[in-house]
Amino acid sequence: MAEIELRQxxxxxxxxxxxxPMDLTIYDGEFVALLGPSGCGKTTTLRMISGLEAVTEGRIxxxxxxxxxxxxxxxxxxxxxxxxALYPQMTVRQNIAFPLESQGMKRAEIxxxxxxxxxxxxxxxxxxxxxxxLSGGDKQRVALARSLVxxxxxxxxxxxxxxxxxxxxEVMRAEIKRLHLAQHATTVYVTHDQVEAMAMGDxxxxxxxxxxxxxxxxxxxxxxxANLFVANFIGSPGMNLVPGKYVGDEVHLRGGSVYxxxxxxxxxxxxxxxxxxxxVGFRPEAAQVSETGAIRGMVYASDLHGxxxxxxxxxxxxxxxxxxxxDTIVHIRARRDVHYVIGSLVRFDLNPEMVRFFDPESxxxxxxxxxx
Amino acid sequence: MASTRVEHAFSRVGPGFxxxxxxxxxxxxPRARLGITARLILxxxxxxxxxxxxxWMAMTAFKARPDATASPPKVIFVPxxxxxxxxxxxxxxxxxxxxxxxxxxxxxxxxxRQTLAxxxxxxxxxxxxSQLSNxxxxxxxxxILAVTLGLLSAYAFSRYDIPGKRDxxxxxxxxxxxxxxxxxxxxxxxxxxxxxYDTHVGMILLxxxxxxxxxxxxxxxxxxxxxxxxxxxxxxxxxxxxQAFRKIVLPQCVTGIAATAVFCLIFAWNEYAFxxxxxxxxxxxxxxxxxxxxxxxxxxxxVIAAGSMLFxxxxxxxxxxxxxxxxxxxxxxxxxx
Ligand SMILES: Nc1ncnc2c1ncn2[C@@H]1O[C@H](COP(=O)(O)OP(=O)(O)OP(=O)(O)O)[C@@H](O)[C@H]1O
Ligand SMILES: [Mg+2]
Numbered sequence: 001m002a003e004i005e006l007r008q009x010x011x012x013x014x015x016x017x018x019x020x021p022m023d024l025t026i027y028d029g030e031f032v033a034l035l036g037p038s039g040c041g042k043t044t045t046l047r048m049i050s051g052l053e054a055v056t057e058g059r060i061x062x063x064x065x066x067x068x069x070x071x072x073x074x075x076x077x078x079x080x081x082x083x084x085a086l087y088p089q090m091t092v093r094q095n096i097a098f099p100l101e102s103q104g105m106k107r108a109e110i111x112x113x114x115x116x117x118x119x120x121x122x123x124x125x126x127x128x129x130x131x132x133x134l135s136g137g138d139k140q141r142v143a144l145a146r147s148l149v150x151x152x153x154x155x156x157x158x159x160x161x162x163x164x165x166x167x168x169x170e171v172m173r174a175e176i177k178r179l180h181l182a183q184h185a186t187t188v189y190v191t192h193d194q195v196e197a198m199a200m201g202d203x204x205x206x207x208x209x210x211x212x213x214x215x216x217x218x219x220x221x222x223x224x225x226a227n228l229f230v231a232n233f234i235g236s237p238g239m240n241l242v243p244g245k246y247v248g249d250e251v252h253l254r255g256g257s258v259y260x261x262x263x264x265x266x267x268x269x270x271x272x273x274x275x276x277x278x279x280v281g282f283r284p285e286a287a288q289v290s291e292t293g294a295i296r297g298m299v300y301a302s303d304l305h306g307x308x309x310x311x312x313x314x315x316x317x318x319x320x321x322x323x324x325x326x327d328t329i330v331h332i333r334a335r336r337d338v339h340y341v342i343g344s345l346v347r348f349d350l351n352p353e354m355v356r357f358f359d360p361e362s363x364x365x366x367x368x369x370x371x372x
Numbered sequence: 373m374a375s376t377r378v379e380h381a382f383s384r385v386g387p388g389f390x391x392x393x394x395x396x397x398x399x400x401x402p403r404a405r406l407g408i409t410a411r412l413i414l415x416x417x418x419x420x421x422x423x424x425x426x427x428w429m430a431m432t433a434f435k436a437r438p439d440a441t442a443s444p445p446k447v448i449f450v451p452x453x454x455x456x457x458x459x460x461x462x463x464x465x466x467x468x469x470x471x472x473x474x475x476x477x478x479x480x481x482x483x484x485r486q487t488l489a490x491x492x493x494x495x496x497x498x499x500x501x502s503q504l505s506n507x508x509x510x511x512x513x514x515x516i517l518a519v520t521l522g523l524l525s526a527y528a529f530s531r532y533d534i535p536g537k538r539d540x541x542x543x544x545x546x547x548x549x550x551x552x553x554x555x556x557x558x559x560x561x562x563x564x565x566x567x568x569y570d571t572h573v574g575m576i577l578l579x580x581x582x583x584x585x586x587x588x589x590x591x592x593x594x595x596x597x598x599x600x601x602x603x604x605x606x607x608x609x610x611x612x613x614x615q616a617f618r619k620i621v622l623p624q625c626v627t628g629i630a631a632t633a634v635f636c637l638i639f640a641w642n643e644y645a646f647x648x649x650x651x652x653x654x655x656x657x658x659x660x661x662x663x664x665x666x667x668x669x670x671x672x673x674x675v676i677a678a679g680s681m682l683f684x685x686x687x688x689x690x691x692x693x694x695x696x697x698x699x700x701x702x703x704x705x706x707x708x709x
Contacts, residue, residue, distance in 0.1 A: 052604050073610040085601035089623040099609035150609070 002063045002076075002153035002186045003028045004049060009058035011044050017210045018044040021057060024205060024215065026154075026188060031180050033201030034190045037233070040207045042190040046156050049188060051075050062153060073102075078147035080157040084139045086131035092142050093127040099150045117145040120179070137168045144179065154186035161196065173199060194234050198222065206230050223283075224356070228363040231281050231356070239281045240330040242315065243360060246278045253280065254328050255315030257295040262352030268369040269357065278366075279358040284310060286354035287332035293347030299340045300329055309334045313346055426684075432677035440674035453486055455678030459500050463492040500661060500679065507657040507683075509572060511640040514579035518636045519629060521580070522587025527617060529588065530595040531603075541592075544585045552582075556649045563650055570651045578646055583636040590635070594628025595621065631697040638687055658683050 004026040011019040019041040026032045034042045047053035049060060051072035059068045067075050078099075086095050093114060100110045118124050121141045131139060140160060147155060160176070161169045177200055180187055191197050197204045198218040206213040206221055206229075214226035225231035231239035244253040249266050251259045259280060261269060269278070287295075289311075297313035315328040332348055340346065357366040398404060432440050436452035457463075461483075466474060474480075474488055487494050529537060559578070560569070568574030598621060606616035648660040662679040691698065 050608060052607065072604070072607045073612070077608060079605065079608040081601045081605060083599065083601065085599065085605040087602060087605075087620060098606070102610035102615070146605075146609075 003061075004154060004186060004188070005061040005064075006045075006049070007059045007061070009045075009048060009060060010056050011041070011048060011053065012056045019048070020210045022212045024212070026186055028186055029184045031177075031187045031189065031200060031202045033197035033204045034188060034207065035194055035197040035201075035204050035233075036192065036207035036213075038192060041210045042192070042207055043158055045207070046079075046158055046188060046190050050077055050079050050156050052079070076153040078150060078152040078155050080143050080147050080155065080160045082159040082162045084131070084143040084163070086134075086139060086142055086146070088131050090130070091127065092123065092129055092131065092134070095131065095142060096145050096149050099146060103150075113149050117149045120148070120182075121145045121175075136164045137172060140164060140172055141175075144176070148179070148183070152185075154188070155180075156188050156190075158190045159192070160189075161191075161193075169196070176200065194236070198234075206233065208233070223354070224365065225281075226365055228279070228281075228358055231358070231365075235283060237284065237310075237331045239283055239356070240287075240332075241358065242280045242328055242330060244278060244280055245276045247276060251278060251280055253295065253315060255297065257297070257315060259294050259350070262355060264352065265355070265357065265368060268366065271369070275361075277360050279360050281356040281358055281365075282350050282354060284331045284333045286351045287330075287334075287348045288351065289332070289334050289338075289346055289348045291347060293349045295350070296345060296347045297330070299342050299344050299346055301342065302334075302340050304336060307336060309336045309338070309340065311340055311346065313348075429677045429680050429684075432674055433681040435674050435677075437672070437674055440677070441670075452674075453483075454490070455672075455674035456682075457483060457487055457494075458672055458675035459678045459682070460498055461487070462495045462498050463487055464495055466491055466493050499656075500658070503656050503658050503661040504682070506572065506651075506655055507641060507659070508686075510575045510579065510655070510657060511637055513572075513576045514583060514640045515633055515636040517576065517580040518583035518587045519591075519633050522584055522591050522632065523625075523629065526588050526591035526595050527621065530592050531600065541589070544588050546585075547581070548585045552643075552645045556645060559646070560649050570653060570655050572655050574650065575647065575655055575657070578650070579636075579640040579643065582643075583639055586639075587632050587636060590632045591625065591628050594625045594631075598624050627697050630694050634690055634694050634698060637690060641687060 004024075006022060006024040008021040008023060009019065010017070010021040022045070024032075034045060036042050044053060048055050051067070051070060051074070055068060059066055061067065062075060062077075072079075086092075087098065090098065096114050096117065097110050100113060105113075118127065121144060123138065123141050123145060126134060126138055126142065131142065134142065140163075143160070157176075161172050164172060173196060176189075180200075189197075189200060201218060203215060203217055204221050205215050208229050214221055214230045216224070216226075221230055221234050225234060225239065228241060231241060242253050242255075244251040244259070246261075246269055249261055249270075251261060253259055295315070297315040299311055300314040301312040303310045303312075311332050311334050313330050313332055315330060332346075334340065334346075358364065359366055399408075431447075431449075433455045434451045434453070435446070435449050436454045439446050439449040439452070440455075466488075470493070471488075471491055474493060480488065484494055528534065529541060534540065563569040563574050568577070602620045602624070603613075603616045606620050607613070611619065642659060643657075644659040647657045651657065651660070658679070662676055662683060
């Protein structure tokens with residue numbers, strides 16, 4: 001098993017930074033999800049780790065050994081491609097045995113190794129088929145089997161579930177997680193689906209525009225996003241971000257509501273804040289609808305999600321169906337058994353533990369000072 | 373009413389009938405049906421017109437000399453192997469005495485008896501046999517070379533960032549832009565100077581170079597279509613670039629290789645202008661040799677036809693055997709499988 005370390009690793013294609021210098025350590029046995037929107041450099045990062053792409057800057061270490069200039073075949077890694085890359089002209093068995101044959105392994109041992117992974121992934125009935133005749137899920141299983149069979153130091157997966165149906169993704173997600181737990185293999189998993197990253201990752205690396213935005217556990221990136229991008233990107237819908245002005249322990253939110261800041265935050269906000277503008281961030285579940293709530297708005301839309309209702313609330317207090325730039329719509333979670341009429345007024349409070357503040361200038365989260 | 377008219381014209385299609393096969397409405401209106409029928413008939417007529425010369429050639433090949441030149445042309449005739457005998461043998465006209473002597477012999481084979489019936493005796497095989505084998509050697513060797521070299525450079529062009537890649541590709545293509553006749557004279561002079569005139573090596577080299585541009589472009593189209601992930605997977609799995617090429621790319625572009633080989637083979641097999649100018653005795657190929665079958669008493673049309681027909685057969689067989697690859701070949705691999 002292996003520990004992977006990236007030190008100031010960067011990639012430039014011509015004049016374009018695909019990945020700006022990044023530091024990242026992936027510990028032995030860890031499952032790290034690389035998350036970000038399309039084109040942010042996730043695949044490029046993964047390909048640099050694998051050795052399929054040369055770095056422009058920086059060094060890569062696997063188990064403390066500098067592998068920056070080693071070829072892919074010398075790094076002892078397995079790569080699972082988005083479209084599986086199963087060799088169409090070979091049977092499933094030949095596909096799975098292929099990585100072993102490169103090592104000149106004995107036939108008996110190859111058969112035994114193949115039998116092991118075949119059992120692990122329950123694909124015994126597919127062995128004589130050719131990949132084009134398989135369903136998406138089966139192709140995925142075979143691709144996983146092919147990567148597992150060599151017992152590599154680490155697994156690199158590039159959106160391995162991207163080509164599957166929604167229904168099947170969930171099954172395979174559980175399967176990959178199960179395999180990871182069973183093998184305890186260091187895994188780097190690229191995805192643009194934050195649900196997948198949250199569900200699977202021990203840690204998540206959030207990337208955007210070729211830069212690492214935050215590295216943290218799913219709970220950290222969800223509850224303590226490092227900046228506005230992460231706050232908005234993680235969660236569906238993302239964190240509510242309402243601009244306002246900080247005036248004497250209160251924030252005058254856009255739309256007219258006045259939000260009294262939680263006492264714990266006051267020293268930080270008062271001491272650090274030279275200017276008065278601030279962005280208040282809160283998750284939908286941080287809001288509590290109440291008659292006496294400090295923030296008020298008008299119900300703009302309401303979606304029933306089974307166990308709860310998601311209210312879309314316009315803080316401007318009036319309905320602007322076409323929503324122009326002035327309007328501020330927030331999402332809040334409400335009880336499912338209360339019917340909220342569209343256009344009616346709602347008031348809500350925020351759980352003081354779950355409120356976050358951001359600097360509109362730097363777009364970074366404001367860290368709460370802990371006075372000892 | 374429109375609907376009844378459709379029902380009337382196509383009794384099994386339309387509302388109220390089970391859908392046996394899916395049909396687009398615009399394909400089953402009477403007009404469309406008429407159009408389809410007209411096009412079909414037209415294609416058959418065109419195909420027939422195109423095939424008449426081939427048919428005529430095949431017929432002439434089996435005619436005896438008087439039938440071949442008869443005017444008006446004979447459509448019904450007694451088949452004869454004169455043409456083929458003329459093609460493959462050198463003969464001599466026998467005097468009356470010699471003829472009588474020969475006719476006494478009982479050890480003559482089928483061909484000799486056929487010749488004897490025309491008052492002639494076979495002296496030995498003609499040059500056509502060696503010319504045909506020259507054609508085979510030169511066409512096959514140059515095809516193998518052009519496809520092998522083309523495959524390697526097409527792979528490089530497809531997978532690597534070669535400086536000035538587009539210019540190189542255009543340059544390679546541009547070698548095909550000059551008509552052959554323009555370059556035959558300089559090549560003739562050069563070949564004579566370096567001793568490649570009338571040699572197999574010279575002709576193989578020439579056809580290889582000529583086919584290479586085509587082969588590079590065609591194969592690049594096929595290799596471009598193979599996702600690079602296959603090779604990358606092999607690289608990660610511990611194979612070298614060359615092994616990945618051999619085990620992964622090669623099996624996946626057999627279609628392209630077959631299509632390219634057919635086109636190269638047909639070109640090299642049929643080539644006339646260079647062969648006429650650059651060969652004489654040793655390396656002469658069949659195309660310039662066939663029309664040179666001028667007999668003593670005028671053009672031996674039945675011999676020429678027999679030669680042309682034999683010459684056509686290998687191309688027909690190869691084309692027929694690999695026909696499913698040819699369509700992808702002419703579209704530069706652009707059709708999805
Ligand atoms: N071989 C290449 N040559 C030039 N530019 C490239 C190359 N590969 C990637 N890029 C560019 O680098 C940037 C990052 O690409 P990358 O594939 O890493 O993104 P990604 O995060 O994996 O996106 P996606 O979710 O769409 O797969 C993109 O702008 C892309 O256009
Ligand atoms: Mg990608």
